[in-house]
Amino acid sequence: MRWLFLGFTALAFVLCFTRHGAGAWGFWLLVGLIGIVATTLAFAQARIAGNARSDSLSEYDLRRLREGKRPLDHDRSTSEH
Numbered sequence: 001m002r003w004l005f006l007g008f009t010a011l012a013f014v015l016c017f018t019r020h021g022a023g024a025w026g027f028w029l030l031v032g033l034i035g036i037v038a039t040t041l042a043f044a045q046a047r048i049a050g051n052a053r054s055d056s057l058s059e060y061d062l063r064r065l066r067e068g069k070r071p072l073d074h075d076r077s078t079s080e081h
Contacts, residue, residue: 002042034049 015026055066061072062078 002039002046005035005039005042009039 009032012028012032012034016025016032019025064070064072
């Protein structure tokens with residue numbers, strides 16, 4: 001979805017700078033500026049979601065976290081020491 005935002009934002013700026021009327025120029029400039037904000041937020045959300053820890057920790061893992069220990073990584077085949 002973020003790539004569609006980027007593409008539509010670029011298209012809006014291309015349309016903005018190829019229009020001859022002030023109304024069309026202003027409309028596409030506004031759409032492009034809104035697109036910049038939407039694209040930036042979409043890329044930031046994807047980056048945050050990519051680095052986030054999974055939401056499903058077991059009760060045992062939560063207890064280990066409260067004790068100051070690292071939770072067990074059940075989905076990794078190798079353990080880090």
